[in-house]
Amino acid sequence: MLVKLRGVSKAYGGTIAVHPLDLDIAAGDFLAILGPSGCGKTTLLRMLGGFAAPSSGTIEIAGRDVTRDGPEKRPTNMVFQGYGLFPHMNVRQNIAYGLKLGRVAASEIDRRVSEMLRLVRLDDFGNRAVHELSGGQQQRVALARALIMQPQVLLLDEPLGALDLKLRKEMQGELRRIHRSLGGTFVFVTHDQEEALGLANRIAVMEAGRIVQQGEPRAIYREPATSFVSTFIGDANLLKGERRNGTVALACGGMLASPGRDGPVNVVIRPEALQLGETPRISGIMTDLVYLGAYTKLLVELDDKTEIAVHVPDGAVDPLPSPGARVAIAWQDRDVRCIDAA
Ligand SMILES: Nc1ncnc2c1ncn2[C@@H]1O[C@H](COP(=O)(O)OP(=O)(O)OP(=O)(O)O)[C@@H](O)[C@H]1O
Numbered sequence: 001m002l003v004k005l006r007g008v009s010k011a012y013g014g015t016i017a018v019h020p021l022d023l024d025i026a027a028g029d030f031l032a033i034l035g036p037s038g039c040g041k042t043t044l045l046r047m048l049g050g051f052a053a054p055s056s057g058t059i060e061i062a063g064r065d066v067t068r069d070g071p072e073k074r075p076t077n078m079v080f081q082g083y084g085l086f087p088h089m090n091v092r093q094n095i096a097y098g099l100k101l102g103r104v105a106a107s108e109i110d111r112r113v114s115e116m117l118r119l120v121r122l123d124d125f126g127n128r129a130v131h132e133l134s135g136g137q138q139q140r141v142a143l144a145r146a147l148i149m150q151p152q153v154l155l156l157d158e159p160l161g162a163l164d165l166k167l168r169k170e171m172q173g174e175l176r177r178i179h180r181s182l183g184g185t186f187v188f189v190t191h192d193q194e195e196a197l198g199l200a201n202r203i204a205v206m207e208a209g210r211i212v213q214q215g216e217p218r219a220i221y222r223e224p225a226t227s228f229v230s231t232f233i234g235d236a237n238l239l240k241g242e243r244r245n246g247t248v249a250l251a252c253g254g255m256l257a258s259p260g261r262d263g264p265v266n267v268v269i270r271p272e273a274l275q276l277g278e279t280p281r282i283s284g285i286m287t288d289l290v291y292l293g294a295y296t297k298l299l300v301e302l303d304d305k306t307e308i309a310v311h312v313p314d315g316a317v318d319p320l321p322s323p324g325a326r327v328a329i330a331w332q333d334r335d336v337r338c339i340d341a342a
C-alpha cells in the first residue's frame with residue numbers, strides 16, 4: 001500500500017473532526033472521499049498533505065512515516081477548493097512556481113510548464129493573467145501547478161465545487177484522462193455522489209468523522225453497509241421489515257426472501273430496481289410523476305403511507321398511469337438489500 005493511515009484522528013478542542021480511523025490507499029488508486037458537509041473530509045485530506053497534525057495515529061507514505069512531516073517534505077501535493085492561484089502572476093508563472101522554488105534550471109522549467117499546459121489543454125493561455133481566465137480554466141491551472149511537482153499522491157479538495165454543471169462534467173472527464181495518462185494516485189474529496197461514482201475506482205464514505213464504508217463504487221451502490229450510505233449514494237427507497245426464518249415481511253405489505261438473523265431490518269430498494277409489475281409484490285396510489293428524460297420518476301404512496309419512488313425508463317410503459325391510480329409494483333429479490341436494524 002502506498003498510503004497507510006493507522007488510528008489517525010483529529011480533535012479541535014472539544015470537537016472531534018475525525019475519529020481514529022485506518023485507511024489504505026494503493027498506488028494508482030483514484031480514491032474519492034465522499035460525505036456530507038462537516039463530516040471531516042477536508043480535515044482528513046489536510047492530515048494526508050501535512051497541513052494539519054493528527055491528534056493521534058500514524059501516516060505512512062511510500063514506506064516512510066511522515067506523521068510529523070510538513071507538506072514540503074511529503075511526496076504529496078494539494079489542490080485547494082478556492083484554487084489559491086497567485087493573482088499577480090500569469091498562468092506560466094503560477095504553474096512554474098514550485099519548480100522555481102526548487103531551483104530547477106530555467107530551460108527545464110520551460111519545458112515542463114509547456115508540457116503541463118498541453119496536458120490541461122491550455123496551450124494558448126500561458127501568458128494570460130489569472131483574472132482573465134474562466135473558473136474552469138483557473139481550475140486547470142491549479143491542477144497543472146500541482147501536477148508539475150510530480151507528486152506521488154495528488155490531493156484534491158472539492159476541486160470542481162465552484163463550476164457549473166456542464167463545466168463540471170467536462171472537468172471530470174479531464175481528470176479521468178489525466179489520471180489515466182499520468183498514472184499517479186489521486187485522492188479526491190467531494191460531497192457529490194455522482195462525481196464519486198463516475199470518477200473513482202474506490203470510494204470511502206464518511207459520516208460524522210468516521211469512514212463508514214469503503215470499496216469499489218459498484219459494491220457501495222449495490223451493497224450499502226448502512227441506511228445512511230444507501231441514501232447518500234444514489235436514490236434509495238427505505239422500507240421497514242421484519243425477518244423470520246429467511247423471509248422479510250414488509251411493513252407496507254409484501255414479502256421477500258432474505259437470509260439472515262431474525263429481527264427488524266431496513267430494506268433498501270433502488271428506484272430503478274422497481275417495476276410497474278405484472279406480478280405485483282406491493283401496491284399503492286400514484287401521487288405524482290416527474291418526467292426526467294431518460295426515465296420518469298413515479299411517486300407512490302404505499303398502504304402504510306410510506307412514499308417510494310419508481311423509475312420507469314423512457315418508453316418502457318406506455319401509457320403511464322395517471323396520478324390517483326392504484327399501481328402494482330414488482331422487483332427481483334436479488335436487487336434488494338436488507339440491512340439488520342440495530
Ligand atoms: N480549524 C478548525 N478549528 C475548529 N474546528 C474545525 C477546524 N476545521 C474543521 N473543524 C470542524 O471539524 C469538522 C469537520 O470539518 P471539515 O472541514 O473536515 O469538514 P468537511 O467534510 O470538509 O465539510 P465540507 O463538505 O463543508 O467542506 C467540522 O465540524 C468543523 O467545524
Ligand SMILES: [Mg+2]
Nearest residue numbers: 041042043157
Ligand atoms: Mg471541506
